[in-house]
Amino acid sequence: MSGVSLKPRAPFEARVDFSGITPAVTGPLTLRELEHLAVPHGTRSVPLAELFFIEGAPDGVLLIEIGDARLDGVGAGMLEGELIVDGPVGAWAGRGMAGGILRIAGTAGDFLGAELSGGRIELAGDAGAHAGAASSGSRRGMSGGVIKISGHAGARAAERQRGGLILIDGDAGEGLATDMIAGTVSVGGAIGPLAGRGMKRGTILATSVPALPAGFVDTGAHELVALALLARRVPELARLKDWGSARRLVGDTLLGGQGEVLAPG
Amino acid sequence: MIINGVEIRDTFAEAFPMVGTRLIVTADTPEWALIAGRTTTGFATSVIGCGCEAAIERTLSAEETPDGRPGVSLLIFAMDFGSLKKVVPLRLGQCVLTCPTTACYAGIETGKRVPLAKTIRYFADGHQISKKIGNKRFWRLPVMEGEFVCDEDTGSVEGVGGGNFLILARSRGAALKAAEAAVAAMGKVEGIILPFPGGVVRSGSKVGSKYKGLFASSNDAYCPTLRGTRPSALPPEVGSVLEIVIDGVSFAAVAEATRVGIQAACAVGQEGGVVAIDAGNYGGNLGPFHFKLREIMGTEGGAA
Numbered sequence: 253m254s255g256v257s258l259k260p261r262a263p264f265e266a267r268v269d270f271s272g273i274t275p276a277v278t279g280p281l282t283l284r285e286l287e288h289l290a291v292p293h294g295t296r297s298v299p300l301a302e303l304f305f306i307e308g309a310p311d312g313v314l315l316i317e318i319g320d321a322r323l324d325g326v327g328a329g330m331l332e333g334e335l336i337v338d339g340p341v342g343a344w345a346g347r348g349m350a351g352g353i354l355r356i357a358g359t360a361g362d363f364l365g366a367e368l369s370g371g372r373i374e375l376a377g378d379a380g381a382h383a384g385a386a387s388s389g390s391r392r393g394m395s396g397g398v399i400k401i402s403g404h405a406g407a408r409a410a411e412r413q414r415g416g417l418i419l420i421d422g423d424a425g426e427g428l429a430t431d432m433i434a435g436t437v438s439v440g441g442a443i444g445p446l447a448g449r450g451m452k453r454g455t456i457l458a459t460s461v462p463a464l465p466a467g468f469v470d471t472g473a474h475e476l477v478a479l480a481l482l483a484r485r486v487p488e489l490a491r492l493k494d495w496g497s498a499r500r501l502v503g504d505t506l507l508g509g510q511g512e513v514l515a516p517g
Numbered sequence: 518m519i520i521n522g523v524e525i526r527d528t529f530a531e532a533f534p535m536v537g538t539r540l541i542v543t544a545d546t547p548e549w550a551l552i553a554g555r556t557t558t559g560f561a562t563s564v565i566g567c568g569c570e571a572a573i574e575r576t577l578s579a580e581e582t583p584d585g586r587p588g589v590s591l592l593i594f595a596m597d598f599g600s601l602k603k604v605v606p607l608r609l610g611q612c613v614l615t616c617p618t619t620a621c622y623a624g625i626e627t628g629k630r631v632p633l634a635k636t637i638r639y640f641a642d643g644h645q646i647s648k649k650i651g652n653k654r655f656w657r658l659p660v661m662e663g664e665f666v667c668d669e670d671t672g673s674v675e676g677v678g679g680g681n682f683l684i685l686a687r688s689r690g691a692a693l694k695a696a697e698a699a700v701a702a703m704g705k706v707e708g709i710i711l712p713f714p715g716g717v718v719r720s721g722s723k724v725g726s727k728y729k730g731l732f733a734s735s736n737d738a739y740c741p742t743l744r745g746t747r748p749s750a751l752p753p754e755v756g757s758v759l760e761i762v763i764d765g766v767s768f769a770a771v772a773e774a775t776r777v778g779i780q781a782a783c784a785v786g787q788e789g790g791v792v793a794i795d796a797g798n799y800g801g802n803l804g805p806f807h808f809k810l811r812e813i814m815g816t817e818g819g820a821a
Contacts, residue, residue, distance in 0.1 A: 396649070415649060436648065453646070477620050477666045478648065478657050479544075480584040485650045493585065510644070 255313025258304040264322040266294025271325030275333025327354035368394035378403035385411035410437040452513030468503030473517030522787025531798035532806040535594040535678035543588035555587035557612040569604040572710035606636040619818035623671035634667035680771035683795040689757040691790025695782040696759040702781035708770035717817025718760040
């Protein structure tokens with residue numbers, strides 16, 4: 253393969269903070285410089301080569317063979333290039349990413365794509381809580397880009413989402429799109445309780461009308477041209493063209509919100 | 518140069534730089550898309566009196582449009598970008614937004630941005646909904662019929678306005694028949710419009726007037742009823758002249774349309790009453806684009 257390949261020497265004994273080790277950072281480095289790159293490991297900082305076998309030539313693609321749920325911050329701060337993980341990752345994967353593609357073949361921990369502003373994350377497995385959400389203490393979650401979760405998403409996905417698109421093929425946990433500000437989240441499976449609570453704007457695309465907080469108002473079924481447009485512009489949303497009409501529920505009106513939940517009419 | 522007995526005069530059409538944009542308007546049915554297109558491009562024959570020149574470029578099948586519904590593509594040209602930014606949102610707001618079932622999308626992605634929903638979204642009085650997919654933002658405006666969907670803006674091009682040729686014929690009927698044939702053939706050329714009624718002008722103009730304040734007046738040298746009273750460009754057998762005016766997104770597009778149109782007019786031929794093909798110019802001193810008829814007609818399938 254082209255690019256750099258990292259293979260863990262052994263299962264990590266402590267959490268590894270991979271934040272900032274992105275194709276844009278590794279690309280200009282020689283293999284030797286890469287080996288000496290400092291990585292937080294538990295309470296210590298160790299050279300990258302102490303944790304990984306490193307092969308290949310830096311060229312904008314980074315492959316982590318055999319992921320690890322203790323590997324945190326994979327792809328965090330990515331600006332360009334491609335980072336592939338052939339297995340699971342820990343928390344904060346793709347946090348603050350602004351460009352490039354992060355592909356994860358396994359599961360991801362909490363805060364996947366938190367505060368993402370651009371680029372694309374593709375997760376083959378399940379995501380933990382707070383996917384695409386705001387970091388603790390932050391006012392805004394992801395503002396752009398795409399997060400595609402092929403499995404299920406944990407609680408509070410899209411919390412305080414400000415923009416961009418989250419595609420969840422499976423179920424979404426409790427509190428989906430809590431305090432959502434804008435953007436779109438699509439759920440292919442079931443949606444947990446309290447979805448949309450505190451929603452200001454933004455869109456939840458559901459396969460059926462979920463149980464919603466009291467502040468949601470049913471505006472009825474409508475033929476929406478916007479769904480046909482979304483179906484064409486986003487291949488993963490092609491199913492929307494078959495909806496015919498859509499039930500539109502607006503909320504959270506108790507807080508003056510104008511967010512919407514759309515489901516087949 | 519003679520084609521099918523029709524003289525191609527050794528002259529050129531003189532055209533000007535214009536700034537243009539393309540809108541894609543869709544609707545539930547082809548009929549409503551056409552209504553929206555015709556309304557939006559109405560009263561847009563000449564920048565002299567209308568502020569812009571606009572027409573339907575072509576109809577679009579459902580497969581060709583962003584939302585999978587039938588549509589039309591419209592080209593709108595103005596003399597400068599500032600004017601274009603004013604006229605497009607006005608026409609969009611009055612003629613597309615108001616038309617049942619329509620939506621409007623950008624037809625050009627490059628160049629300076631011309632506002633669409635960026636301007637007219639305020640009609641929704643705070644209920645407008647924005648969606649950004651990739652780098653493109655579109656807006657949903659609640660209206661009494663449902664929702665109006667519109668891209669935030671569209672791109673623009675530096676195009677060419679005022680390409681033209683004149684059909685000199687023995688009679689009004691012959692001129693009209695040749696003009697109709699030319700318009701039909703030119704309709705297949707992408708990137709151009711013929712902004713006048715049915716694509717044809719019967720009142721071609723010259724620059725200036727004897728009356729103060731008029732920028733243009735009747736092109737008396739080509740008026741058959743004035744022959745003998747004024748210097749005339751018409752041979753004795755010519756009884757009627759019609760003009761085809763062409764605006765396009767590029768010199769090449771206008772040149773190709775000119776070639777195709779003249780070819781079609783000449784197909785009517787001397788036997789059909791067509792005498793000559795001429796062109797309007799101002800001596801080459803005003804417009805930087807010169808479409809030399811004989812060069813164009815000598816270039817099969819290409820620009821002069």
